[in-house]
Amino acid sequence: MSYPSLLGAIGNTPLVAVPLQSEGTILAKLEYLNPGGSVKDRSALYMVEHAEKAGILKPGGTLIDASSGNHGIALAMIGAIKGYRVIIVVSEKISKEKLQTIKAYGAEVIVCKPTEFIDDPQSYHFVAQRLAQEIPNSFMPNQYYNVVNREAHQSLLGPEMWNQTNGTITHFFAGAGTGGTVSGVGRYLKSKNPNIKVYGIDSVNSFRSTNGHPKPYSLEGIGIDFTSEVLDYNVIDKIVTVSDAESIDALKLLAKEFGMLIGPSSGAVFAGLLKEKDTFTKDSVAVIMFSDSGRAYLSKGFYDVQGETVAQAYSNTMSSEAVQFDGPATTK
Numbered sequence: 504m505s506y507p508s509l510l511g512a513i514g515n516t517p518l519v520a521v522p523l524q525s526e527g528t529i530l531a532k533l534e535y536l537n538p539g540g541s542v543k544d545r546s547a548l549y550m551v552e553h554a555e556k557a558g559i560l561k562p563g564g565t566l567i568d569a570s571s572g573n574h575g576i577a578l579a580m581i582g583a584i585k586g587y588r589v590i591i592v593v594s595e596k597i598s599k600e601k602l603q604t605i606k607a608y609g610a611e612v613i614v615c616k617p618t619e620f621i622d623d624p625q626s627y628h629f630v631a632q633r634l635a636q637e638i639p640n641s642f643m644p645n646q647y648y649n650v651v652n653r654e655a656h657q658s659l660l661g662p663e664m665w666n667q668t669n670g671t672i673t674h675f676f677a678g679a680g681t682g683g684t685v686s687g688v689g690r691y692l693k694s695k696n697p698n699i700k701v702y703g704i705d706s707v708n709s710f711r712s713t714n715g716h717p718k719p720y721s722l723e724g725i726g727i728d729f730t731s732e733v734l735d736y737n738v739i740d741k742i743v744t745v746s747d748a749e750s751i752d753a754l755k756l757l758a759k760e761f762g763m764l765i766g767p768s769s770g771a772v773f774a775g776l777l778k779e780k781d782t783f784t785k786d787s788v789a790v791i792m793f794s795d796s797g798r799a800y801l802s803k804g805f806y807d808v809q810g811e812t813v814a815q816a817y818s819n820t821m822s823s824e825a826v827q828f829d830g831p832a833t834t835k
């Protein structure tokens with residue numbers, strides 16, 4: 504198949520069986536095969552084109568947003584193709600690879616200190632909002648609070664998975680950052696079959712999991728740290744919480760046993776699946792979101808740690824230049 508633009512190659516990612524011993528079938532949605540390397544290509548393009556159609560984003564305009572990395576990468580790629588200036592505000596927690604990728608597309612990057620709360624005036628989200636107010640002819644997709652983010656997944660990703668499984672999907676697992684993926688796909692799937700079970704994966708240390716007393720965690724992209732309409736709890740049957748250590752152990756297992764080199768949020772999703780898979784029957788068809796690739800995190804050393812928990816790895820590697828685990832950070 505050929506496309507007139509790289510943007511046409513976003514979506515239609517493969518669904519691949521994970522040969523894990525279990526009742527039922529486990530299928531991984533390989534979103535890291537999108538042109539920008541993550542599921543965020545879909546929502547970023549949808550939000551940009553929605554703004555273009557609404558006349559909010561005009562030729563020669565500037566795209567500005569806060570991002571844990573992948574949304575920023577997607578906007579930077581889209582901006583390069585469509586001719587927009589792009590400014591991405593990130594937290595120091597971002598991997599070196601993701602930071603360099605945003606810059607490689609020609610976008611400008613502002614790095615903020617991690618803050619405990621997203622509405623802190625020093626937070627990356629707040630800084631992006633201020634810039635969007637100051638810079639004329641700019642548009643902030645505002646992925647954390649704009650429900651168009653969720654609609655993207657409801658209208659594109661949900662139907663794609665439904666069709667790829669011929670309507671046989673029974674369980675869906677996705678990490679929750681903005682909540683757009685799990686809520687958008689969840690909405691669509693529940694509209695087709697209300698019996699489908701939808702699981703959102705969260706960090707044990709997030710704002711939500713700790714009842715407002717978040718602790719540092721190294722997962723990037725997921726963790727429910729604020730309240731927003733984007734995350735629709737009505738279509739989520741269960742939030743499964745996972746630790747950094749469980750997620751990183753899952754990453755290593757998937758790379759070494761199954762040849763799937765995925766990022767930490769996907770490790771978290773797999774760790775969540777492991778906690779729930781005993782409820783599956785032979786007719787279960789579980790789809791798990793692998794949202795980005797492990798290549799974007801190699802400098803973090805997650806894959807180098809042998810048989811240890813990440814907590815141990817933290818203290819073991821603090822003095823090593825090769826491995827840079829982040830310091831305290833609770834924003835995504």
Ligand SMILES: Cc1ncc(COP(=O)(O)O)c(C=O)c1O
Binds near residue numbers: 680681682725769795
């Ligand atoms: C790698 C990765 N996984 C999962 C997510 C969570 O997706 P959502 O924001 O739709 O909840 C993100 C969000 O940035 C991400 O970058």
